[in-house]
Amino acid sequence: MFDHVGIVVRDLAAARRFYDACFAPLQIRLLEDHSQPSGEGWLVYGRGENTFFVVAAGRPTFWTSGNVAGNSPDHLAFVAPNRAAVDAFHAAGLAHGGRDNGAPGPRRSGTRYYAAFLIDPDGNNVEAGDRSAEPSQ
DSSP: OOSOEEEEESOHHHHHHHHHHHHGGGTOEEEEEOOOTTSOEEEEEEETTEEEEEEEESOOTTOOTTOOTTSSOOEEEEEOSSHHHHHHHHHHHHHTTOEESSOSEEOSTTSOOEEEEEEOTTSOEEEEEEOOSOTTO
């Protein structure tokens, strides 16, 4: 299993506004802010002590010269505690620089999966979904 997932962005401040807003309904919060005056640095998100998502700006040491942010968009899917959180995730992301890539609603005909999709400021597809049995949750 993963220890953490990381993405690299062009604008760390814009990424922070976006992820702070759309992660809040998912109970994911900023755990560490390593922003530098230059605009480079990284942000660490998670739940409690569980770090699992890192956003970095600049050029990570493990990248080669051809690597750039958003060159190959990522698809990141996060567990939502309920359908209301999916709706709030989508609304917050739109209000903070994200673009709609699928409004909140049922997905995958025949299942109970309820999800929403956003394109983050760097072109990554970010999803929040709820698999609970009760549509009213």
